[in-house]
Amino acid sequence: MSQKVYDGQGRWRSKAVAFRMSPEEDAQLEMAVALSGLTKQDYIIRRLQCLDVVVQGNPRVYKALRNQLAAILEELQRIAVGESVNTDLLDTIRLIAVTMDGLQSES
DSSP states (O other): OOOOOOSSSSSEOOOOOOOOOOOHHHHHOOOOOOOOSSOOHHHHHHHTOOOOOOOOOOHHHHHHHHHHHHHHHHHHHHHTOOOOOOOOHHHHHHHHHHHHHHHHOOO
């Protein structure tokens, strides 16, 4: 049995939830979690409850942004050679744009 964890709102998190994902879905989730700065658990709970995911700028988020932008640059260079655009790339670019917009409005 998993250990109970207090969530700060008067509730004990004692239920474990597991589900299967494709490798592509997992990569997309990992990228979104890294860019949010939240734990995977908090990110999934917030998304399931249709709550806003508010990104707090910190070194971990900036590192994730830098790594994702480097991967996008690599992908764009590949596309320049004449290959097609991957829809996952467009989703990643949209998520980074929203994240960067949120970080700029904090300043």
